Amino acid sequence: MKSLRPALAVRCACIALLLGLFVGGPAEAQRVRIDRLADFSFGLLTTTTSDIRQSGNVCISTTGLGGYNVRASGSGSGGLFTLAGVGAPLAYEVQWNGTVGQQSGTALIPGQTLSGLTTAALGLNLNCLLSNTASLIIVLRAAELSKATAGAYSGTLTLVIAPE
Amino acid sequence: MLPMINTTTSNVLRTTMGRFALLVTASMLASAPAHASTQGTLGATSQGSVQISVSVPSRVQISNLTDVDLTNSELGSVASRPQSPCVWTNTATKSYTITASGSGTGNAFTLAAGQLAPISYAVQWAGTTGQTTGTALTPAAASSSFVSTALLPGCTVAGSSASLIVTVAPGQLETMASATPYTGTLTLLVNPI
Numbered sequence: 001m002k003s004l005r006p007a008l009a010v011r012c013a014c015i016a017l018l019l020g021l022f023v024g025g026p027a028e029a030q031r032v033r034i035d036r037l038a039d040f041s042f043g044l045l046t047t048t049t050s051d052i053r054q055s056g057n058v059c060i061s062t063t064g065l066g067g068y069n070v071r072a073s074g075s076g077s078g079g080l081f082t083l084a085g086v087g088a089p090l091a092y093e094v095q096w097n098g099t100v101g102q103q104s105g106t107a108l109i110p111g112q113t114l115s116g117l118t119t120a121a122l123g124l125n126l127n128c129l130l131s132n133t134a135s136l137i138i139v140l141r142a143a144e145l146s147k148a149t150a151g152a153y154s155g156t157l158t159l160v161i162a163p164e
Numbered sequence: 165m166l167p168m169i170n171t172t173t174s175n176v177l178r179t180t181m182g183r184f185a186l187l188v189t190a191s192m193l194a195s196a197p198a199h200a201s202t203q204g205t206l207g208a209t210s211q212g213s214v215q216i217s218v219s220v221p222s223r224v225q226i227s228n229l230t231d232v233d234l235t236n237s238e239l240g241s242v243a244s245r246p247q248s249p250c251v252w253t254n255t256a257t258k259s260y261t262i263t264a265s266g267s268g269t270g271n272a273f274t275l276a277a278g279q280l281a282p283i284s285y286a287v288q289w290a291g292t293t294g295q296t297t298g299t300a301l302t303p304a305a306a307s308s309s310f311v312s313t314a315l316l317p318g319c320t321v322a323g324s325s326a327s328l329i330v331t332v333a334p335g336q337l338e339t340m341a342s343a344t345p346y347t348g349t350l351t352l353l354v355n356p357i
Contacts, residue, residue, distance in 0.1 A: 087256065
């Protein structure tokens with residue numbers, strides 16, 4: 001039987017490696033990663049009578065076919081999206097968009113999973129070297145700001161990503 | 165990166181550099197946020213977090229002011245028209261001062277009627293609603309502090325939170341020309357504390 005030429009063998013090995021990176025073995029559980037998260041610092045507001053929002057790009061990568069879900073919880077009581085400060089807790093909204101550079105998205109509910117999302121960061125982009133994939137948006141509503149006691153507020157938002 | 169200390173340096177230099185290193189470290193710690201974002205790791209699930217911070221500025225609002233009409237006031241008694249405006253502030257203490265300025269010369273509380281001699285009036289302020297007397301205000305001078313009971317801008321819950329009392333003394337009424345309108349503007353400036 002004629003053996004494969006060395007160049008062809010190397011090519012097959014590379015293809016197999018790439019397939020492995022993109023798809024993974026059949027018995028291997030899918031893995032995900034959230035990266036490129038950055039803090040949201042609104043600073044001293046200049047107005048309390050209009051909505052204020054900030055958006056940040058993040059990278060969701062997966063060893064699977066790209067499907068994932070996201071669940072968020074705040075540092076408020078019971079995981080609420082609230083910031084602690086000098087006065088009553090200051091409520092904020094969290095939105096998620098499956099594409100980068102967005103200023104609005106689907107509103108997240110504390111502790112509840114938003115499903116049906118897809119990322120393009122597969123295989124070779126596991127370390128998010130190539131691009132970000134989603135937008136995380138924080139919204140401070142005027143209705144909350146206008147009744148908030150003056151002073152500094154802060155809190156932590158935790159995001160959990162799972163493959164689908 | 166902290167400065168490295170050469171092991172051959174003297175104890176004096178080493179101590180100085182050690183203090184410098186401590187200062188640098190303390191400065192870095194002081195300027196760093198209480199928390200910083202954390203990135204997820206590759207796994208069956210991946211968790212990350214971000215810190216959110218904001219500073220809400222001090223705000224104050226005076227509203228529900230109405231014009232004061234002292235038409236046909238009776239001579240021999242004080243003409244007075246109290247009203248209940250709203251002062252709301254978002255400061256932690258809810259405290260504020262109020263500065264009143266009239267439209268007379270030097271912000272005087274006076275009413276004018278063309279070439280006739282102006283008449284003076286008095287302005288009082290109370291930190292609660294429904295009052296007929298209060299603290300006398302001096303033109304263009306900040307008052308002592310008051311505390312607002314308003315929970316929301318515009319007093320949308322309680323309707324009002326203070327009292328403004330404008331009075332004209334009998335002596336001034338007697339100097340007024342009959343059937344002649346005297347008018348002026350009173351400006352109120354509220355500052356949160």
